[in-house]
Amino acid sequence: MTQLLIQRFSVPLEYPVVFTRDIFAAENNALADAISRREPQRRQRCLCVIEARVAELWPDLSARFSDYVRAHSGTLEQAAQTLIIPGAEECKNDPEALGKLHAYFEAARMDRHSTVIIIGGGGLQDLVGYAAATTHRGVRAVRVPTTVLSQADSGVGVKNGVNAFGKKNFLGTFAAPFAVIVDPSFLRTLPQRDAVAGMAEAIKVALIKDPAFFAWMRAQASALAGVEDEAVSYLVRRCAELHLTHIATAGDPFEFGSARPLDFGHWSAHKLETMTHHRLSHGEAVAIGIGIDTRYCVEAGLLSESDAESILSLIEQLGLSLWDSALEREGPTGLEVLHGLEEFREHLGGELTVTLLDGIGQGREVHALDLGLLKKSLSYLRTRARRPKSAVHPSTSP
């Protein structure tokens, strides 16, 4: 009596990721081309949301956007005044931000073929991307990420989201952006602390996927620590490529399975961000998370001391910390950070899956971590953090 149909289909997704400079120069067609690529014959309605911090650093950005639209009036039409709102985790924690964006899109009569241009870091991209993905079941979003982290990693990918119930990214969707424009000019005005923090994701992806990229980062450590334009542009470009290739080829772009190999070092990073109320930025937390899992690999006999040292010392050379006092905080059932493991499992669902390293450039998945070894790793990092600074650098030479 029971009859079964299997419904089976694929959703083909495609978007350009354009690396360019001076996105709003009138003669730069990158943005206009990306927006109008599907219907070159009609004028595209678009509007722009800019992160407040970016708008402060680039006070003429909103006017330059409007000028750009006017200069491309054959293909573009501005649908509403540019909206300037806070970004970072602050905006993802604001329970009213999402509804305000929906109202803004509604008032501008955005439809599924209109385009929202999102200029800002990863937090703003996540919030506005989520609002766009849920309006009319998806208006077009063009991401213009403005930080090292978002240009190299999250901003070129397919996730969006906001925080709720104290949980990072509790709400969100998977949605391909309509296009991504990466303009390294924006990195010039980043505070050094933020720029360097964003490099943690590049270390992470290099460690899992690309030993040559890791070697390059070590060779360029001082240029990267100084946020030198050429080095940072290459880092962003290579990291974005690795991220895009992973999404396209790893077979599970919308993460229906339990594995998330690009999340090396992330189980503790997510927890540290929440525990510190985002005093630690995502990148800073990821740097510490990489440190914890790297040392764990040594304790578990997976990774050599010298490989681990090359990782930890690169993080330190960039000026990132491997330790935070939050790691010592005790909860009702032991060290609070260790709860991050269960929360990490819960967010993705199914079995716990953590990526570790079998060597530089070689990830491996495991389904349990040994708490004893984890505590040893934490204790190693605490001791290391207490070494006098001068003791650090000599030990980093290979």
Added chain:
Amino acid sequence: MTQLLIQRFSVPLEYPVVFTRDIFAAENNALADAISRREPQRRQRCLCVIEARVAELWPDLSARFSDYVRAHSGTLEQAAQTLIIPGAEECKNDPEALGKLHAYFEAARMDRHSTVIIIGGGGLQDLVGYAAATTHRGVRAVRVPTTVLSQADSGVGVKNGVNAFGKKNFLGTFAAPFAVIVDPSFLRTLPQRDAVAGMAEAIKVALIKDPAFFAWMRAQASALAGVEDEAVSYLVRRCAELHLTHIATAGDPFEFGSARPLDFGHWSAHKLETMTHHRLSHGEAVAIGIGIDTRYCVEAGLLSESDAESILSLIEQLGLSLWDSALEREGPTGLEVLHGLEEFREHLGGELTVTLLDGIGQGREVHALDLGLLKKSLSYLRTRARRPKSAVHPSTSP
């Protein structure tokens, strides 16, 4: 200086649609099998949301669900008490309903591999499906649609959504359900008015895709009007098949383009629902919408009078109306219903695309409607609605 990468990948989606009876009979494995099919070795955490109207008609449903989970305790585990909430458009208009569901899922510690079972009509499916799709970027949703409309049409598809700013489905996503279980037992307790209204979508899909199905409906008109079990079960099954095949094969399952051929008769239907504050149900509005566009096809010389008569008289024989006084309502710029055309365009975006008929079973897309001919069609339907009832039936014989 500008460099371009094209990111291209496909997201493979697959879900079973199971036609069965007595879903919660302990010996019926359909639901347990569907939930555990990806990880048969582990217990699946699940919970159930039931539409209040369904829970009233089936007072032991919540207990039967819990008994079913206990009877399948090797594969299933109930994660929280069953939630009973209002359904229909009412729930899609309630601005607090979505947040309450998110809180319910959070309290039950639902993760991306947990399952929400949704028992109710299309409105509840849309709301709870949207809440599930946005929690952790998508917890699993098993749809158990309980109305003719949702079993035959929306409940087996990939859309969800809620209303906002007075616009139907202003917020929502495309998301494949994890499984759909169609149990025609639920139709036994449907009010006749609701059962028959749901058949409007079957008429629609038959008119666009399947002339044999349309002929079958005409032959079975009195059995369908009487909501006879065998006839309604076949209608639901065939309509669901046509809907699923369209999604899988028409090449645009997430509707990135401008065409929506399955929406014959829908531009005015959506508007009529809003204009009447849902006094007209979706199915009732679709019946009128089909009537308007069918008559338009005659006025435009696309469809013969006799084909149109077979359509209009089938709608009447089912007991559905072809007219509503809201069609006469004047807005600031003319007949209010005609604004539905622009709202229809806006929801999908891009160019206006409306499906018309070249004949029974043969849809064709057009990008503009002639307002003069539309007014003639409305006037025809108004006159027809004023005919004495007795005059209707003789003219319906072929």
